[in-house]
Amino acid sequence: MNAVITSEQLPLYSKIFDDQRDPFKDAVAAIELAKKTDRNVLLKIGGNWCSWCKKMDAFLTENPDIYQSLHSEFVLLKINVSDSNENTEFMNGLPPVLGYPHMYVSTSAGKMVLSKDTAEFLNSGEYSREQWITFIDQWKADSTKNL
Template structure:
């Protein structure tokens, strides 16, 4: 009976120790999860801050106060005279990828030259201030499908000939020179 009591005592002691040990491990796992969440939150906040700083430095080409339809009508008249297509970059000053694309084209001489020679370029605003719903409706609301920026190519007569989502033009944290160049060259009036 003493042996049995001793075995039961050992078993209970071992069980109690393992339960306590499991609680310690669980506490460590919980603490690790809290640290991971805090670290992820910290990284997320740092990324948000960096994006906000980048966005603040980039030019803001979208004008929420513009009469987009009137502007596009004038571009169509000009496009007919100059035999160019119209490139509409739809988005807003709130969209970092929209601002990055604009900056990329403006600061990449090869791309800027293609655009200037072949297109009349327009930044169509979409923002809480002005969603330009009537204008977007006539082009099938491509931002709803593809996000922003989205590109709408019009021929010289104002007929929509192509809609291009932008994510396929991306590379890393920016845009691919080859993909953007190919896109621009594909939809010129000379193509």
């Protein structure tokens, strides 16, 4: 793994759900960064209202090895979906959301390779380290080149 990645080094679109951000511009920026750094893009759909989104962020903070691996292998793009801004036009271009948070994996070429119900990360009502480690390994850029 490369140097330690801190929150301060991440683009704003990787850190917060913001109903004022343009998801199309953020997606273009995330894909450009993914191309430059040989990573896939991980789209996380949710919002500040979403308790499971907050639990996922807390899980990643409490598991720094998984946090580092996630940000080393993916450009994280948080897309806000809320009463104040459903980002309907952007969301209509994606497969249906099954619940929140919902995740998609895109290659750096913009090809969608996965729609993921994040309930699959749970074990006994908590996010599972094993599920996250498997997910990162299975869907990182090196593993999806031939899809």
